Amino acid sequence: MPGILIIEDDNDLREMLKVSLHRRKYKVFEAQNGKDAITHFKPSVTDLVVTDLIMPEEDGLKVIIKLREIKPSIKIIAISGGGKAGPGSYLNLAKALGADVIYSKPFSVNDMIRKIRELLENEQLE
Amino acid sequence: MPDHNDYLNYLSREKVFSDHILNHSRSMISIINRDYIYEKVNTTFCNAHKGVEEAIVGKSLGDVWGHETFNKHIKKNIDKCFSGDTVQYEASFTTPQAGKRYFEVVFRPFPVESGEITHLLAETFDITDLKLSEKIAIEKEEEFRKFETNLPIGFLRCRPDGKILHANKSFMMIMDCSEENSLYHTNLKNYYAEEGIFELHLDQLKDSKPKTFGRVLLKTCGGNEIMCRISGFMSLDEAGNPSYIDFAFEDSSRELMLENRLLQAQKLETIGALAGGIAHDFNNILTTISGYSELLQDDLPKSSPSSQKVARIMMAVSKARSLTNQILTFSRQMEQEKIPVNVYEVLKETIGFVKSAVPSNIKVKSNIRKKDAPVFADPTQLFRVFLNLMTNAIQAMEERKGTIAVSLAVVNGKKVQNELNKNIVADEYVLVTFSDTGKGMDPSLLRRIFEPFFTTREVGKGSGLGLSVVYGIVSEMGGDILVSSEKDKGSVFYIYLPVSREYVNISEIPEKRKKILFITGNKYESRILSLALESVGYELMQSSDYKHFSKVISDAGLKPDLIIYMSDAEQIGFDDLMKIFQNQEIKTPCILITDSNQELLEEKLINSGIIRQHLIKPVSLKEIKNAIQLSIN
Numbered sequence: 001m002p003g004i005l006i007i008e009d010d011n012d013l014r015e016m017l018k019v020s021l022h023r024r025k026y027k028v029f030e031a032q033n034g035k036d037a038i039t040h041f042k043p044s045v046t047d048l049v050v051t052d053l054i055m056p057e058e059d060g061l062k063v064i065i066k067l068r069e070i071k072p073s074i075k076i077i078a079i080s081g082g083g084k085a086g087p088g089s090y091l092n093l094a095k096a097l098g099a100d101v102i103y104s105k106p107f108s109v110n111d112m113i114r115k116i117r118e119l120l121e122n123e124q125l126e
Numbered sequence: 127m128p129d130h131n132d133y134l135n136y137l138s139r140e141k142v143f144s145d146h147i148l149n150h151s152r153s154m155i156s157i158i159n160r161d162y163i164y165e166k167v168n169t170t171f172c173n174a175h176k177g178v179e180e181a182i183v184g185k186s187l188g189d190v191w192g193h194e195t196f197n198k199h200i201k202k203n204i205d206k207c208f209s210g211d212t213v214q215y216e217a218s219f220t221t222p223q224a225g226k227r228y229f230e231v232v233f234r235p236f237p238v239e240s241g242e243i244t245h246l247l248a249e250t251f252d253i254t255d256l257k258l259s260e261k262i263a264i265e266k267e268e269e270f271r272k273f274e275t276n277l278p279i280g281f282l283r284c285r286p287d288g289k290i291l292h293a294n295k296s297f298m299m300i301m302d303c304s305e306e307n308s309l310y311h312t313n314l315k316n317y318y319a320e321e322g323i324f325e326l327h328l329d330q331l332k333d334s335k336p337k338t339f340g341r342v343l344l345k346t347c348g349g350n351e352i353m354c355r356i357s358g359f360m361s362l363d364e365a366g367n368p369s370y371i372d373f374a375f376e377d378s379s380r381e382l383m384l385e386n387r388l389l390q391a392q393k394l395e396t397i398g399a400l401a402g403g404i405a406h407d408f409n410n411i412l413t414t415i416s417g418y419s420e421l422l423q424d425d426l427p428k429s430s431p432s433s434q435k436v437a438r439i440m441m442a443v444s445k446a447r448s449l450t451n452q453i454l455t456f457s458r459q460m461e462q463e464k465i466p467v468n469v470y471e472v473l474k475e476t477i478g479f480v481k482s483a484v485p486s487n488i489k490v491k492s493n494i495r496k497k498d499a500p501v502f503a504d505p506t507q508l509f510r511v512f513l514n515l516m517t518n519a520i521q522a523m524e525e526r527k528g529t530i531a532v533s534l535a536v537v538n539g540k541k542v543q544n545e546l547n548k549n550i551v552a553d554e555y556v557l558v559t560f561s562d563t564g565k566g567m568d569p570s571l572l573r574r575i576f577e578p579f580f581t582t583r584e585v586g587k588g589s590g591l592g593l594s595v596v597y598g599i600v601s602e603m604g605g606d607i608l609v610s611s612e613k614d615k616g617s618v619f620y621i622y623l624p625v626s627r628e629y630v631n632i633s634e635i636p637e638k639r640k641k642i643l644f645i646t647g648n649k650y651e652s653r654i655l656s657l658a659l660e661s662v663g664y665e666l667m668q669s670s671d672y673k674h675f676s677k678v679i680s681d682a683g684l685k686p687d688l689i690i691y692m693s694d695a696e697q698i699g700f701d702d703l704m705k706i707f708q709n710q711e712i713k714t715p716c717i718l719i720t721d722s723n724q725e726l727l728e729e730k731l732i733n734s735g736i737i738r739q740h741l742i743k744p745v746s747l748k749e750i751k752n753a754i755q756l757s758i759n
Contacts, residue, residue, distance in 0.1 A: 010410040016417040023421070054406070081409030082402065082454040082461075091461055104461065104752060106412035106447050110420050111738070111756055 002120050003027040007037040007051040007063060008079075017050060020109045026116075034058030043071040047120060050112075053080040053090040061090065064097045075119045077112065081105035154250040157236060160208060162187045162201070165245065174224070174252070195219060207233035207246045216253070228257040280375035286360070286368040288315040288324060300354065300377045302346040314373070319343040319351055331360040331371060341378050353378050384547050386573065394576055394597065401578055402457030405450040412450070416443040429733060437733045441740070445722055448742040451749070452591045455507075456578055456598035462504055463748035464603075465661050469499035469508065469556045469623065472654055473534055476512035479650035480520075480530075487527045488520055494534040499556040502626040504747045505654045507599045513651075514592040515560045515619050521583070522564025522617065533559045542606075542622055551604045552624035561618040567611040575609070595744070639665045640758055643678060643686035643714075645703070646670060647694040651743075655692070658747050664754070671697040676706055679714075686714060687758050690750075693720040693728075700731045707736045715757040719745055 004026045008014040011032075018028045029046065031037035035057040037049075049067055053060035060078060067074055078094035082104065091102040101115050148155060149169035157166040167182050175182060175190065187204075188196040203213045213233040220226045229250045236245035274281055280297030284290045290312055297303075301317060315324045320343060330337050338357040346352055355376040363369040419439045426433040454460040477492045484490055501508075519530045535557045539550040542557075567575070574580045576597040581590030600607055604624045611617035642664050646652035660666050667686060669675040675698055678684050691703055706712065715738040720728060722742050732740055739753040 010407075010414070012414045013410050013417075016414045016421075020417060020421060079413075081406040081413075082450070082459045101756075102752075103756070104749075105409035106416050106443060107756075108420060108739070109413075109417040110424075115756070
């Protein structure tokens with residue numbers, strides 16, 4: 001089963017995502033912040049990353065850049081609850097840096113799971 | 127006894143003396159006869175005319191001064207003297223030798239023994255130097271007077287007890303005094319709004335050094351309060367006692383207004399950062415709530431009572447998201463999707479919408495002509511700005527007759543810079559003005575209107591976010607808002623938006639244009655939205671009636687990639703939508719956009735599983751675009 005890494009500093013939200021993904025039989029890894037995520041990243045078993053953008057220690061934008069460097073084929077979903085970096089929004093920056101899909105919080109978790117399935121199916125086809 | 131020679135000697139001595147006196151007088155002295163001929167002139171006279179006595183004696187006054195000058199100015203005075211009076215006057219003559227000179231002229235009848243006046247003694251004293259210094263003095267005074275009148279600073283001199291001795295025009299203007307009512311305030315003390323301050327000032331001036339007191343609250347003749355910067359100086363007499371005090375008054379209303387604006391902007395920035403942070407945290411919490419609700423929904427049998435309850439939780443989440451979005455819009459942390467927009471088009475739709483719903487006691491006067499007013503904005507947010515301001519205007523006129531006036535203009539950036547006292551970001555600005563004849567606001571209220579959750583309405587009526595959102599959207603565009611308001615008279619809102627004519631399209635253009643079936647009333651807000659969606663690259667099909675909708679949806683060639691249903695589609699109800707979806711087994715994703723007041727049918731629709739995304743107004747173009755991207759597979 002594909003492995004998914006969730007990087008999110010809000011414990012409840014991370015837990016909710018984990019429960020939802022477990023239910024669809026995905027293997028789930030967790031990280032509380034960007035720094036932990038990079039240190040414990042397992043490229044061989046991780047196919048997709050769901051990352052928050054505004055976090056203490058290493059924000060999500062840097063995480064996206066680093067993960068892409070380590071594993072270029074990784075699928076990335078960026079989630080954010082608002083906030084802007086200069087004239088552009090974090091989510092737009094995330095997209096520009098290579099996030100496959102962006103979600104602004106609150107979003108529908110079923111929507112996200114549909115999208116995850118889609119992204120991982122496409123990968124299998126590739 | 128002196129002999130004849132002695133007598134002659136004596137006479138000769140006398141003549142030498144009197145000639146000496148005559149010739150060394152600084153006056154021009156002459157004897158003139160009735161034929162206006164010079165019979166005797168002194169040396170000063172000769173020197174002034176650059177001639178010798180022999181050349182002047184025997185000449186007429188006309189010959190010497192010019193006939194025109196003589197006839198016009200001199201003759202009447204000489205004639206008057208010949209009738210027996212001493213004549214004295216000032217005159218100026220221009221002679222080729224000396225240029226323009228000023229003279230004091232005295233004509234005295236020259237009595238001869240017979241009593242008949244046959245001659246007169248003319249004494250002309252050159253007062254040019256005196257005149258010039260007098261003229262300089264007058265000019266200097268005039269200059270000072272100008273300076274005193276033209277400067278917008280009130281100058282005032284008063285006695286140590288405050289009795290006003292003199293006040294300049296600017297003082298009268300600052301203090302709103304006319305000639306009539308200025309008499310009422312004859313003592314400076316009466317202009318001070320707070321008691322004891324004048325005395326405090328006097329006390330500080332006693333050392334006879336100039337003092338600046340900073341800003342002091344004063345009361346004008348019209349009874350209004352005004353803030354002035356006051357400086358003063360006390361003059362002492364020889365004995366060292368106070369003789370009078372000079373004061374300067376500078377109106378600091380504008381300065382104060384600008385300071386307040388800056389303070390207000392800083393305050394809103396701080397609140398924005400705080401509220402934005404809270405909204406951000408709330409969005410995390412809302413995601414958790416909606417996520418577990420979805421999990422729960424999956425566990426429960428469809429349309430069971432428990433499932434309906436979970437659906438309500440999810441609708442509450444949608445509402446809360448709408449609220450956090452508004453807060454993020456205020457704090458300018460909301461994502462934006464901007465496109466070139468003509469303000470005229472959006473304003474026209476807003477006015478149309480307001481007119482369709484306005485109570486009959488309120489008149490909407492719009493004086494907007496088709497105009498090129500291009501800005502770079504999210505048109506749905508611009509609609510929100512105008513709608514909020516007009517709705518507020520209507521609410522300010524509740525239960526009475528009133529008029530809302532709307533105007534649109536394009537103004538020069540320099541003018542805007544002056545008015546707002548801040549750096550401009552464009553050469554031109556669109557100025558939209560909304561004025562009402564409502565209940566108005568006092569300054570303490572005016573200062574706070576843009577603060578989120580600040581509302582004068584009863585608890586539960588209105589979110590208190592309307593004007594905050596307006597502020598956020600306008601600031602985000604690089605624009606600004608000015609408000610003026612008078613209690614019981616009404617308010618005016620001035621919205622300045624930078625004109626943007628150049629536009630580079632940087633948003634990605636989809637390879638294959640996605641087809642959207644847009645079910646709306648196609649009026650006002652939905653019309654703005656459909657135009658905006660077209661301009662960001664979607665292909666739109668409109669449908670506003672049931673027949674058309676069911677035809678389009680069953681036609682394989684027309685089949686849309688997505689359906690957006692907006693609750694203003696009066697011809698197609700929630701139940702119609704549900705019926706068509708269920709009867710024709712349509713799998714096309716559907717986005718629902720509704721007002722926050724939900725109906726029972728809407729709840730059923732959301733529960734039916736047809737709806738992929740549910741957005742609650744106000745929605746921005748960016749939100750809809752996001753929802754579209756997430757819904758289309």
